[in-house]
Amino acid sequence: MSERTAVSEENTEELVALAAEAYVYGYPLVHDLSMVQDFMHTGFGPLPPAPFNHFAHSGQPTSPEMHFVPFDNDTVYSVAQLDLSGGPVLLHVPDTDGAYYVLQFVDVWTNNFAYVGHRATGTEAGDWLVVPPGWSGSTPDGVRGVIDAPTSVVSVIGRNAFNGPDDMGRVRELQAQLALTHLEPGTHRTGLPAPDPDVPELLRFFERLRVWMADFPPSAADQAYQDRFQPLGLLEEGPSPYVSADPALVHALTEGLARGRARVEEAGRLAEAGGGWEMDPHLFDYNLDWHGVGTIDSPQWRIADREASYSTRAVAARSGPWGNHGYEAVYARAFRDADGEQLNGARSYVLRFERQPPVGAFWSVTLRDTSDHHLAENPAARYSIGDRTPDLVYGEDGSLTIHIRRERPTDPAAAANWLPAPGGDFQSVLRLYEPGPEILDGAYEIPAVERSSER
Template sequence: MPEENTEELVALATDAYVYGCPLVHGLSTVDDFMQTGIGPLPPTPFNRFAHSEQQASPRTACVTVDHDTVHSVAHLDLSGGPLLLHVPDTDGAYYVLQFVDAWTNNFAYVGHRATGTAAGDWLVAPPGWSGGVPGTVRGVIDAPTSVVCVIGRNVCDGPDDMGRVRALQAQLTLTHVEPGTHRTGLPAPDPDVPEPLRFFERLRVWMADFPPSAADRAYQDRFQPLGLLEEGPSPYVSVDHPALVHALTEGLARGRARVEEAGRSSAAGRGWEMDPHLFDYNLDHYGVGALDSPQWRIEDRESSYLTRAMVARTWLWGVHGYEAVYAHTLRDADGERLNGAHSYVLRLDRQPPVGAFWSMTMYDVPDHRLVGNPLGRYSIGDRTPGLVHGEDGSLTIHIRRERPADRAAAANWLPAPDGDFRPVLALYEPGPEILDGVYEIPALERAGGGDGSGRTER
């Protein structure tokens, strides 16, 4: 291995961490999913769907868990050939299947916005596949990598709606098109690699098995001095190059710090924070339902690597902004932290312009979990029954701990916890006004009481 200036090697290893973090973190999550499951989803092998059996609740062990939709997740192994995906007819109800490659790039969508809600079959093909396409399929989804994550979301309007959702889940199937050998797990890194170097061992092994786009391969060629392009036995089991060991361990630390800094928010503003372009780091591969437009691409490739790494660490498998955006806030209109010791109102002169639906979900801080309450209401939105609107069509949402005494305020009540909290406003299929910033979400205003009169019903 050629000698390099130590600081140059450290800088190179730092870049390698930022570049490879999404691959390592994403596939490590896939491996954990298949072994132990994630949250309410049970451990599930390749090429089978795992389904949530109920809406999320405060008992769900996930951070900022989605309460509007119920998840179905499958990890596909296409090394043995394509798979046939069947989707049921949802009769107009919102759903989306999001396709994510091994590098965490969103490259295709099937569902309400992208392809409609009718039943049909889709062929999911591996890289370089050129076989015959059955005439019955609606289309071909060309995968950039041989392992693909499919993240499904079905809208659910409460416990009484779960029967409908479960019936749809049962019709969501994957079938092998050709006979072949399908692996049961991911390529295994060498277990004898010392712990401080295991990130780079995973990166080396998985980078070889799941090559990225040609442009990315040209970038990763820079990492040759780090041993990341070596094939065969691991170069990290017994390293006799002290400068390299130092560069890898220091680069790992600096890379993590760079990614954490990129994801840090001051949280000092008075309004809502929202970034419709947080997931625009896919620059090379656009399949069914993915928008191939400069508007949805990060212009600078190296900047895209940092954004992709930050998202992989903080919001893995989120969707493009044109599918859904999420606004959140920690402060009221005066810049003060939101806290259950006070009451707040959100006044919407007109509801958010969306193509599907919107809702606001309550999470506590710092755990970012759903907030238990006697009403069993964890979110409120345009699908919430019994909301009371003003004569001009406006909507006032009341956010507080205790149920308001006023009947209209109680109908529009989103319960808050005792301490600090963080509401998240989910906007599914946001309209141009949201994406362009023309529609502004009003800040939460502190009120004297949950019903505007200071009265409380206990």
């Protein structure tokens, strides 16, 4: 044990507070790289596992039996984990002929630092060069642009709009044309840096944070902030200081972890009271340093207080990992009806849009259960309704009324607009792709879910 990690009783409480800060600061990195590791070994939900620099494609949209939360039912996913340690990677994207798609680039600190797709770069075919930090080579002819990665490992989250079972063939053809190739001969790693396996379970979060912080340094401003964690052993190189740590340090780290985790949970608690919708278009505005292709680099989309951004970043990693900036897509959630009562399948509801949500791409409403946030199962296997749903019945004034209930309505118009509800409590999720300014500034008011007596 080094002198830097020896702890006296006098400064234990101070170190507990510091360890709580370190947890909030470092949770996104540890969570993200744990997801990357899991993805490469076991896959996620509808996505099979894939090694570095290969895409994994979902062959179908998300369904309840997949039991996977972050993915939606409107798009079909293609995900790749890039390793740039051996040099740049060339990405080829196909022409989607105007159809919505997005490739979102996320560094290991969970910063969304680039977008390619419908909103950001258009839908024509092209090649993009993804380069590691500090790269200074020559860009090949014909490349549409260079995507500068802040870290040598990057997650690429691809979403293709999906218009129902008959559309799956088109999506599969597009997936087959996504390609990643190495620009230069070089040695690319096959896995992530390994924490010391002899570190006790209670301290493994901090061991992973120590090892991964060293291998994937953040921006200069964040590095200056994380220097404060030196007394915790997080900046030590070489053998782990946590294999035989001082008991006082073990106490400080474990108690700090518990406090930090509670802080993140508290900050992320949804405001479920009342009958309105909860939506945060700025949940991913914590990226303060890396604004590449397709991002919007403006004060509107940056959190002004850097230290406050760490808490927001942790909440985003906990509640919506790999989510987009609000200008690409935003989700609104309602747990209660207009009377403030929990939504429940024992009752019938209507959601009436006098005017459809103003979006540049499309929108949809989906139901999820409240326990694990999975898609709510129903015998009709209909999990969403939106502006792309065929055969909806609109009012003479252009309004759209969605009927949310367990049983199929007897009225033909209501049956066409039926969104089946589960038997128990549920939440309603409104997804808005390329939301317009009225949504982002709150000028457009999402209608409340109203209780209904219709059969």
